[in-house]
Amino acid sequence: MTRNSQTVPRSQRRARTAERILAAARALFAESGYDRTTIRAVATRAEVDPALVMQHFGSKDELFRRAITVSSQEADEGGQEKPVELLLGILGVKMGEVSGTSLALLRSMLTHPEAAEQVKAANTRQLNQISGAIEAEDAELRAALTVSTLLGVTIGRHLLELDVLREADTERIAELMKPCLEALTGRPAQS
DSSP states (O other): OOHHHSEEEOOHHHHHHHHHHHHHHHHHHHHHHHHHHHHHHHEEHHHOOHHHHHHHHHHHHHHHHHHOOOOOOOOHOOOOOOHHHHHHHHHHHHEEEEEEEEHHHHTTTTOOOOOOOHHHHHHHHHHHHHHHOOSTTHHHHHHHHHHHHHHHHHHHHTTTTHHHHHHHHHHHHHHHHHHHHHTTTTTTOOO
16 A cells, blocks of 8 residues: 555545534534634634634634534434324433534524524424324414423523433433323323
C-alpha cells in the first residue's frame, strides 16, 4: 500500500469535521438554547477554529437549522392502533433519554421560530396519528389535550428537571398516566 492510499481523503475529513461541529452544536443548543449558544462555544467544544464553523455552515441560524433537523426515525414514535397504547408508547420514548436534537428544539421553541415550527410539526404528526385512533367525539381536541399533556411531562422531566419526575420510574409514570389518557381518549378506565 502506498502512503497516499492510507491517508483519509479531504472530503471525508471535511464530512467528519462537519459532523463533529453538528454534535457540539446539538449539545450546546440542548444545554443553553439558541440565544446563549455562540459560534465560538461550538467551535471550542468541537475543537475547531470558529472560522471553520462559519465555513461549513455560513451562519448561526443555518447551524441551528441543521442541528435541530429531526430524522424520520426520531419523528416516527408510534404505530400502534389503540390510542392509549400508542400514547403510553410515546410517553415511554419521551421519558427515556432524549436526543440532543430534541432537547435543543424544546429548549429553544419559545424563542426561535424554526424550533417552534419543528416542535409544532412533530406534535401535529402525533396529534393526527392519535386522533385517527380515537373513536370518541371531539377526537382532534382529545388528541391535542393528550399531546399537550405529554409535552408538559417531557418538559417537566428533561428541561425543568423536576426531581420527582426525574427520579420516577417510567413504568410508574405510565401507570399513573394511564387513567388520564383513557379518559381523554374516551375509553372507560380499567380497574
